[in-house]
Amino acid sequence: MSEQKNIHISADSIRQWAQNCLQQAGAEEVVAAAMAENLVAADLMGFRTHGLMRLRYNINCLRDGSSRPSGDYSVISKRAAVQLWDADLLSGLYVVPQAVDTAIAMARECGTGTVIVKRAQHVAALAVYLERAVNEGMLIQLMCATPGQQVVAPHGAKSAWFSPNPFAIGAPTQSHPILFDISFSMTAAGKVRKAIAEQQPLPYPALITATGDYTTDATTFLHDPASVLAPLGGQELGYKGSGLCLFSELWTLALSQLGRHQEQPGLDANTVWIQVIDPSAFGDVNEFKAQAQALVDGMKAVTPIDKNYPVRIPGEGAMATRTRQLQSGVEYSPELWRQLAKVADMMQQPLPELTT
Amino acid sequence: MSEQKNIHISADSIRQWAQNCLQQAGAEEVVAAAMAENLVAADLMGFRTHGLMRLRYNINCLRDGSSRPSGDYSVISKRAAVQLWDADLLSGLYVVPQAVDTAIAMARECGTGTVIVKRAQHVAALAVYLERAVNEGMLIQLMCATPGQQVVAPHGAKSAWFSPNPFAIGAPTQSHPILFDISFSMTAAGKVRKAIAEQQPLPYPALITATGDYTTDATTFLHDPASVLAPLGGQELGYKGSGLCLFSELWTLALSQLGRHQEQPGLDANTVWIQVIDPSAFGDVNEFKAQAQALVDGMKAVTPIDKNYPVRIPGEGAMATRTRQLQSGVEYSPELWRQLAKVADMMQQPLPELTT
Numbered sequence: 163m164s165e166q167k168n169i170h171i172s173a174d175s176i177r178q179w180a181q182n183c184l185q186q187a188g189a190e191e192v193v194a195a196a197m198a199e200n201l202v203a204a205d206l207m208g209f210r211t212h213g214l215m216r217l218r219y220n221i222n223c224l225r226d227g228s229s230r231p232s233g234d235y236s237v238i239s240k241r242a243a244v245q246l247w248d249a250d251l252l253s254g255l256y257v258v259p260q261a262v263d264t265a266i267a268m269a270r271e272c273g274t275g276t277v278i279v280k281r282a283q284h285v286a287a288l289a290v291y292l293e294r295a296v297n298e299g300m301l302i303q304l305m306c307a308t309p310g311q312q313v314v315a316p317h318g319a320k321s322a323w324f325s326p327n328p329f330a331i332g333a334p335t336q337s338h339p340i341l342f343d344i345s346f347s348m349t350a351a352g353k354v355r356k357a358i359a360e361q362q363p364l365p366y367p368a369l370i371t372a373t374g375d376y377t378t379d380a381t382t383f384l385h386d387p388a389s390v391l392a393p394l395g396g397q398e399l400g401y402k403g404s405g406l407c408l409f410s411e412l413w414t415l416a417l418s419q420l421g422r423h424q425e426q427p428g429l430d431a432n433t434v435w436i437q438v439i440d441p442s443a444f445g446d447v448n449e450f451k452a453q454a455q456a457l458v459d460g461m462k463a464v465t466p467i468d469k470n471y472p473v474r475i476p477g478e479g480a481m482a483t484r485t486r487q488l489q490s491g492v493e494y495s496p497e498l499w500r501q502l503a504k505v506a507d508m509m510q511q512p513l514p515e516l517t518t
Numbered sequence: 519m520s521e522q523k524n525i526h527i528s529a530d531s532i533r534q535w536a537q538n539c540l541q542q543a544g545a546e547e548v549v550a551a552a553m554a555e556n557l558v559a560a561d562l563m564g565f566r567t568h569g570l571m572r573l574r575y576n577i578n579c580l581r582d583g584s585s586r587p588s589g590d591y592s593v594i595s596k597r598a599a600v601q602l603w604d605a606d607l608l609s610g611l612y613v614v615p616q617a618v619d620t621a622i623a624m625a626r627e628c629g630t631g632t633v634i635v636k637r638a639q640h641v642a643a644l645a646v647y648l649e650r651a652v653n654e655g656m657l658i659q660l661m662c663a664t665p666g667q668q669v670v671a672p673h674g675a676k677s678a679w680f681s682p683n684p685f686a687i688g689a690p691t692q693s694h695p696i697l698f699d700i701s702f703s704m705t706a707a708g709k710v711r712k713a714i715a716e717q718q719p720l721p722y723p724a725l726i727t728a729t730g731d732y733t734t735d736a737t738t739f740l741h742d743p744a745s746v747l748a749p750l751g752g753q754e755l756g757y758k759g760s761g762l763c764l765f766s767e768l769w770t771l772a773l774s775q776l777g778r779h780q781e782q783p784g785l786d787a788n789t790v791w792i793q794v795i796d797p798s799a800f801g802d803v804n805e806f807k808a809q810a811q812a813l814v815d816g817m818k819a820v821t822p823i824d825k826n827y828p829v830r831i832p833g834e835g836a837m838a839t840r841t842r843q844l845q846s847g848v849e850y851s852p853e854l855w856r857q858l859a860k861v862a863d864m865m866q867q868p869l870p871e872l873t874t
Contacts, residue, residue: 238800238801239799239800239801240629240799241627241628241629241796241799242598242599242627242628242629243598243599243630244629244630244795244799244800246800246801271597271598272597272598272599272600272628273596273597273598273599273600273632274599274600274630274793276629276630276795278800301768301769301773303765315820316817316820316829317829318822318823318827318829318830319817319820319821319822319829320820320821320822321820321821322820323816323817323819323820331761331765331768333768333772340764340768342761342764342765344757344758344761348755365754366754366755370823374823374824394750394751394755394758395751396752398721398722399704399722399750401700401830401832402700402750404817405687405698405700405832408696408698408813408817408832409659409687409698411813412657412689412696412810413657413795415813416689416797416806416809416810417657417797417800417801417809418800419800419801419802419805419806421809421812421813422812422816423812423815437630439600439632439769439773440597441772441773443595443596443597443600444594444595444600444602444634444773444774445594445595445602445774445775446775449775450772450773453771453772453773453775453777454768454772456777456778456779457764457767457768457771457772459779460778461672461675461679461760461764463679464671464672464675464676464677464678464679465675465676465677466674466676467674467676467726467730468674468730471674473672473673473674473675474757476757476761
């Protein structure tokens with residue numbers, strides 16, 4: 163049935179449309195352009211839960227004042243290799259790329275450059291910011307925590323304390339860049355919501371119920387009391403994921419001095435850790451790329467458990483998905499397209515013509 | 519039976535004895551003192567597989583020339599916030615603390631300080647180096663990889679490519695420091711060897727056999743072909759552990775430009791990533807400690823799955839173990855004490871008198 167077929171739309175036209183909607187919602191042109199660019203970038207890489215699925219959320223945030231439509235971040239403190247910024251509710255989609263650029267400049271001077279951004283609204287997929295540094299021959303590490311969010315249990319608990327805490331790195335090689343983006347929990351809240359919407363169980367027990375049991379039942383996430391996300395490592399090794407969450411929150415919330423124990427505006431926004439490393443501070447940059455390539459080549463040269471499933475390099479799948487969608491259009495499910503059509507009506511910005 | 523009872527010995531006297539043995543094996547006094555200190559420090563914190571259990575290994579390395587007994591590291595390259603060192607086979611137990619000190623000094627200037635040390639012999643437990651920075655009010659991150667070692671499988675593989683890649687962080691709070699030390703594999707090679715020696719299965723399936731099956735059978739580690747360590751995350755989420763291993767090896771091996779694809783002396787030694795962060799570069803250091811304390815307090819305030827097992831803070835157990843052993847003597851099993859007695863004979867350094 164045609165209803166089941168994905169919509170295909172050129173990246174340029176859907177990006178321009180999204181930008182128009184965001185401007186209509188009050189965002190300054192340069193802010194709206196960055197927001198649209200990084201949401202569509204997530205769709206292009208296949209991170210659907212961080213793409214235009216969240217356009218309406220971003221529009222709502224602009225309209226209700228929880229996302230600031232224009233203006234600049236402020237620099238709270240700095241030393242030669244670090245800066246702390248306050249985004250004061252500007253979108254992370256707009257501020258994070260600027261923080262990456264500042265981190266790159268500091269890395270050129272000092273070897274590493276670190277920017278912590280607090281109170282940044284929607285940050286979406288960390289993966290979309292990595293290539294900005296990698297294309298300059300740099301390594302990059304990103305982490306993000308949300309002081310207003312508690313959804314991941316510490317190891318041994320059945321109630322939540324941490325936010326999901328995504329972690330991403332990027333590095334250049336002699337071929338494709340390495341792009342790695344995970345969360346320190348067993349699954350992401352977005353994947354649980356997707357499973358609920360699709361009336362499917364989770365593929366493995368990643369939730370801990372109020373009775374302390376691991377479950378695949380996504381609907382427990384809506385119960386009262388709700389289930390919580392298990393830390394990476396699960397029943398046996400959850401102390402590792404739990405400690406990695408603590409690591410992320412120390413490096414973001416504690417260093418930026420805005421924690422979830424405080425009663426302050428902006429806790430629903432995000433704190434982002436951005437660190438860029440210039441490999442030329444340690445040696446020849448081409449030799450670094452050869453070393454990174456050797457790591458990737460070695461991963462590929464192992465014996466797969468199933469010969470039909472060779473080992474994959476982080477980022478490989480996302481880059482292939484992007485290449486395909488840049489050629490034949492960004493793919494949206496009919497359901498999401500209907501949601502975007504509602505946004506189009508609401509913002510009086512007609513959806514662009516379909517590619518096919 | 520008395521054979522089953524642990525030996526108790528004062529930390530000072532066993533440390534001095536170990537130092538004497540290492541000096542007898544050729545190590546310069548200052549090198550031997552650091553080696554003994556950090557091996558006993560691991561025993562004190564309960565990291566038994568990284569303590570004096572490895573004294574004989576260190577003596578052998580000194581004797582056969584694979585551990586350099588004296589001299590200095592060299593600085594290969596530097597920028598304001600980073601340095602690359604070549605330990606040229608000096609013990610990591612001696613060089614890493616110096617690298618931490620240099621990283622602290624750079625962090626004071628620049629906000630962060632990073633030292634990568636390549637070709638460091640035995641590094642032992644990363645946890646023992648953390649407090650050196652934490653006691654100065656700093657945060658610290660350590661990673662270690664070994665170019666000559668392949669024992670962890672990339673996700674989807676049944677043969678190894680990565681080394682075990684330990685990862686550790688430390689941070690000050692208003693009370694006890696946070697000390698976190700894990701590996702990015704499901705278990706450590708030392709724990710597998712311990713299970714073999716004790717003729718016990720592993721507590722959970724952490725090995726992947728040559729047929730591609732997850733197993734608790736530690737003896738498969740001695741088979742030909744041998745089983746390999748599974749990456750953190752296991753069958754469902756091993757891509758996370760696998761990517762974290764790649765992260766560690768990019769940040770150590772690739773940045774230091776000494777990878778396992780090279781045919782070069784020193785591959786059996788280790789490459790260590792040391793990064794120190796000065797929280798006062800971002801804000802008041804006492805407010806940082808209050809923020810870190812709030813994170814710890816929040817972890818403790820959750821609802822435990824089993825009310826008899828409250829959530830533990832990383833480092834809590836190790837520090838309690840150390841306090842106990844500093845009071846009533848370091849505990850050694852009769853089996854390990856017999857091994858140390860053999861070392862005592864070999865080095866003609868009589869073991870110290872027992873505390874009890």
